[in-house]
Amino acid sequence: MKRVNTVLLGLGLVFLVWLVTRMGWHQLWQQMKALGWGLALMIAVEGIANLAHTKGWQHCVHAPKGTVSFWNLFRMNMAGWAINYLTPTASVGGELSRGTLLAANSTGLEAATSVLLDKLMTAMAHVLLVVLGGLLLFWRVKLPVELWVAMVVTTVLLSSGMTAFLLLQKHGKLGAVCRSLVERRIGGQLIKDAAQNLSHVDGTLKEFYRENRSGLIASAAWHFVGHSAALVHAWVFLSVLGQPTPLLTVATAGLLSLWFDLITFAIPMNLGTLEGSRIVILKTLGCQALLGMTFGIAVRVAQLSWAGFGLICYAFLHAQPPAPPSTVHSADSKFRQRIFDKEPEIEKGSLTGTT
Numbered sequence: 001m002k003r004v005n006t007v008l009l010g011l012g013l014v015f016l017v018w019l020v021t022r023m024g025w026h027q028l029w030q031q032m033k034a035l036g037w038g039l040a041l042m043i044a045v046e047g048i049a050n051l052a053h054t055k056g057w058q059h060c061v062h063a064p065k066g067t068v069s070f071w072n073l074f075r076m077n078m079a080g081w082a083i084n085y086l087t088p089t090a091s092v093g094g095e096l097s098r099g100t101l102l103a104a105n106s107t108g109l110e111a112a113t114s115v116l117l118d119k120l121m122t123a124m125a126h127v128l129l130v131v132l133g134g135l136l137l138f139w140r141v142k143l144p145v146e147l148w149v150a151m152v153v154t155t156v157l158l159s160s161g162m163t164a165f166l167l168l169q170k171h172g173k174l175g176a177v178c179r180s181l182v183e184r185r186i187g188g189q190l191i192k193d194a195a196q197n198l199s200h201v202d203g204t205l206k207e208f209y210r211e212n213r214s215g216l217i218a219s220a221a222w223h224f225v226g227h228s229a230a231l232v233h234a235w236v237f238l239s240v241l242g243q244p245t246p247l248l249t250v251a252t253a254g255l256l257s258l259w260f261d262l263i264t265f266a267i268p269m270n271l272g273t274l275e276g277s278r279i280v281i282l283k284t285l286g287c288q289a290l291l292g293m294t295f296g297i298a299v300r301v302a303q304l305s306w307a308g309f310g311l312i313c314y315a316f317l318h319a320q321p322p323a324p325p326s327t328v329h330s331a332d333s334k335f336r337q338r339i340f341d342k343e344p345e346i347e348k349g350s351l352t353g354t355t
Contacts, residue, residue, distance in 0.1 A: 019275055019276060019279070019293060020275075020293070023289065023290050023293045024290075027290055028290065028293060028294060028297065031241075031290060031291070031293075031294040032294060032297065032298070034241060035237070035240055035241060035294065035298055036240070037240070038236055038237065038239075038240030038241070038298075039298055039301060039302070041236050041240075042233055042236050042237065042298055042299070042301075042302045043301070043302045043305050043306075045229050045232045045233060045236065045302070046229060046233075046302040046303060046305070046306055047306060048229065049225075049226040049227070049228075049229035050074070050077070050078060050081070050226070050306055051074065051226075052222050052223070052225040052226035052229075053077065053081075053122065053222070053223055053226040054070065054073055054074040054077045054078075055070075055222040056118065056121060056122065056125075056218075056219040056220070056221075056222035056223040056226065057073060057077055057114065057118040057219070058070060058073055059215040059216070059218045059219035059222065060113075060114045060115075060117035060118040060121065060208075060215065060216070060219050061073070061102070061110065061114040062110050062113055062114060062204060062207075062208055062212070067105065068102065068105050072105065072317075073102075075313035075316070075317055076098055076101040076102055076313070076317065077098065078306065078309055078310035078313045079094075079097055079098070079101060079310050079311070079313045079314035079317060080094035080095060080097045080098030080101070080310075081094055081306070081307070081310050082094070082306075082307040082308070082309075082310025082311045082313075082314060083097050083310075083314070085303065085307045085310075086307055086311070095115050095119060097314070098111075098115050099111040099112050099114075099115045101314075101317050102114065102115070109201065109204055110204070112201055113201055113204040113205055113208065116169065116201070116205065117169070117205070117208065117216065117219070118219065120162065120165055120166060120169065121216060121219040121220045121223055122223045123158075123162055124162055124166070124220055124223075125220045125221075125223035125224040125226075125227055126223070126227050126258065126262055127155060127158055127159055127162060127262065128220070128224065129224055129227050129228065129255070129258060130151075130155060130255060130258050130259045130262060131155060131159075133251065133254075133255030133258070133259075134151060134152075134155070134255070134259075136251065136255075137248075137251065137252055137255065140248060141248065141252050143284060144284070147284070151259055154259075154262075154263050155259070155262075158262065158263075169205045169209065170205070170206070170209045171206070172202035172203060172205060172206040173202065227258060228254075230254040230255070230257045230258045230261075231250060231251060231253075231254030231255070232254075233254065233257070233298075233299055233302070234250050234253035234254040234257065234295075235250045235254075237294075237295050237298060238250065238253070241291070241294075243287065243291070249285055252281075252285060253281055253282065253285060253295075256277075256281045256284070257277065257278065257281060257299075260273065260274075260277035260280075260281070261274070261277075264277070274296050274299060274300055275292075275293055275296030275297060275300070276296070277296070278292040278293065278295040278296035278299070279292035279293055279296065280292070281295075282295060
């Protein structure tokens with residue numbers, strides 16, 4: 001998988017260099033200079049979006065109030081986001097980093113489940129915004145039929161996958177396959193350990209869905225706000241460069257940007273696809289290709305600025321001493337015992353390989 005992502009990263013870099021060469025380095029630089037202070041404003045909007053996404057994650061953390069401060073959670077979130085953005089790990093490395101950093105301040109079980117819940121709420125909010133935007137624009141904007149078809153098909157497929165993942169989380173079935181293998185004495189100790197760990201996670205997820213539904217709704221709502229920054233980016237960019245900025249144009253540019261980002265999430269840094277998609281979007285709206293390229297570069301500069309901040313956060317967080325092991329392990333053991341007490345349907349016998 002890492003090799004595939006590295007290949008995608010290389011292809012994206014080649015495509016990006018070709019786009020910049022085709023548009024002209026000098027012309028692109030002149031457009032960026034014309035954007036001026038608008039670029040700083042776009043960076044600020046990106047920061048506000050990151051704060052909103054952190055608030056969404058905070059609602060997924062199954063820990064006593066005040067255990068992890070919002071500032072620390074923000075730094076962990078930015079560290080994970082930077083790793084996802086800058087490395088070819090297909091949005092996996094950053095999630096592992098977030099979980100590891102949080103586990104040093106809470107328990108491993110709480111950290112793992114919070115990241116799983118937050119990842120799903122983030123994606124669902126993203127899809128919801130795209131769907132609502134599509135319904136709003138369908139009767140008002142004339143887009144190529146092929147683009148509408150692509151939007152509908154990919155959105156339906158992604159929504160189906162997220163719904164399936166939601167049901168697996170809600171009913172505690174993420175570890176069902178491993179538990180089935182253990183019952184059939186297949187896979188040895190490795191599968192037994194995986195089944196045990198996933199059973200703990202399943203129990204925690206079921207409890208969270210049962211007892212904290214309002215938290216999940218709040219998480220999705222905050223992520224919805226965070227994703228909406230794409231619309232603000234479009235408004236700032238078009239306004240500062242003196243382009244026509246009717247609300248419908250801004251909404252179309254922002255929502256199409258979100259859709260393209262949704263379907264190209266597996267490409268590291270969205271390299272090439274971010275700029276290429278903005279060219280397509282603004283040309284569809286009657287603007288020049290150079291303007292679309294500038295828009296993509298401006299968004300990338302905003303993202304890279306916060307990715308740099310995230311790497312700094314990662315370094316500082318790793319330099320901090322972890323919580324006392326005895327405290328964390330004790331809390332983890334109590335938390336796991338509470339899950340087993342509340343979830344009698346998890347067969348302990350299946351976790352040890354007995355029949």
